[in-house]
Amino acid sequence: MVPLDKLARITERFDYVEALLNAGAEPGAIAALSREYSELKPVVSGILAYRQALQDLQEASAMLGDPEMRALAEEELPRLQAAIPAMEHRLRIALLPKDAADARPAILEIRPGTGGDEAALFAADLARMYQRYAERMGWRFDVLESQISDLGGVKEFTAHIAGEGVYARLKYESGVHRVQRVPETEAGGRIHTSAATVAVLPEAEEVDIDIPAQDIRIDTMRASGAGGQHVNTTDSAVRITHIPTGIIVTSSEKSQHQNRAIAMQVLRARLFEIERERLASARAADRKSQIGSGDRSERIRTYNFPQGRMTDHRINLTLYSLGQIMQGDLGEVLDALIAHDQAERLAEIGA
Secondary structure, X not given: OOOHHHHHHHHHHHHHHHHHHHHOOOHHHHHHHHHHHHHHHHHHHHHHHHHHHHHHHHHHHHHOOOOOOHHHHHHHHHHHHHHHHHHHHHHHHHOOOOOOOOOOOEEEEEEEOOOHHHHHHHHHHHHHHHHHHHHHHOOEEEEEEEEEOXXXXXXXXXXEEEOOOHHHHHHHHOEEEEEEEOOOOOOOOOOEEEEEEEEEEEOOOOOOOOOOHHHEEEEEEOOEOHHHOOEOOOXXXXXXXXXXXXXXXXXXXXXXXXXXXXXXXXXXXXXXXXXXXXXXXXHOOOOOOOOOOOOOOOEEEEEEOOOOEEEEOOOOEEEOOHHHHHOOXXXXXXXXXXXXXXXXXXXXXXX
């Protein structure tokens, strides 16, 4: 059974937040309170339904001793006994500690790995896949940097994705993605194996990461348009080097002022993720699961085009719907990854 005292504290907090919003909270606190209210509301709805089910179960059990009500009780008890465990499971998941970054927008970075031109083409396919998924979800997808190869692949791709629950769903995508297919450049029809790396970083706010001016070097250079179609005549592209870590970020939009802002946004996200990983490692050095950690050291997924299948190696999930997946139909695999992560965390706390 879920601890009822913990459920009571949650409903009390929900009532308190609701009262603050109704009373007119301070302007600076409204956004945070509204976010907490929206997160607590479905949890509290589940708690109220669970409490009602427990009460109904108690009343139905008591009715067994009443000859006139016994038939009704015998009909009601199996339904309640079947429903309550499912309610408890949903509540345990809702009560799992939240990743503070889950509600944030995300920075998506894709780079080709081993495989030359074919890896760059696959990286471009992944970029389109995520853009289509974002469109399905109603998220905003803004390309920050896209260096196009001569064959139409991408040498580097960075995008900003904003919307409800972006990082919560996409954080499982970080890692090495492997593709097996006959490249367009292959005349002999042989299947090649290539790879691309994907990193999904929660967007960092300025208050999260302080970057002293002396820690960065900003260089300007001549910028070319997407795909080398045109060349700006001014030195508008910006390259920022973070001296302590050696991280280099570039942005090549037309406005130098915009490029500085974009490059700093990406740099802040990278440094924020490094700090998150450091803290996570310190708290749970022996945790087996690397889901959502941004660890790119191992292959997480294989896209096999001849067989039309996608396999996620972390959860041994194979789907024979590769065409739909590449069109942005990622719901089934992401739902499975989220469920797996929840199950592991429930097992860790013995819930």
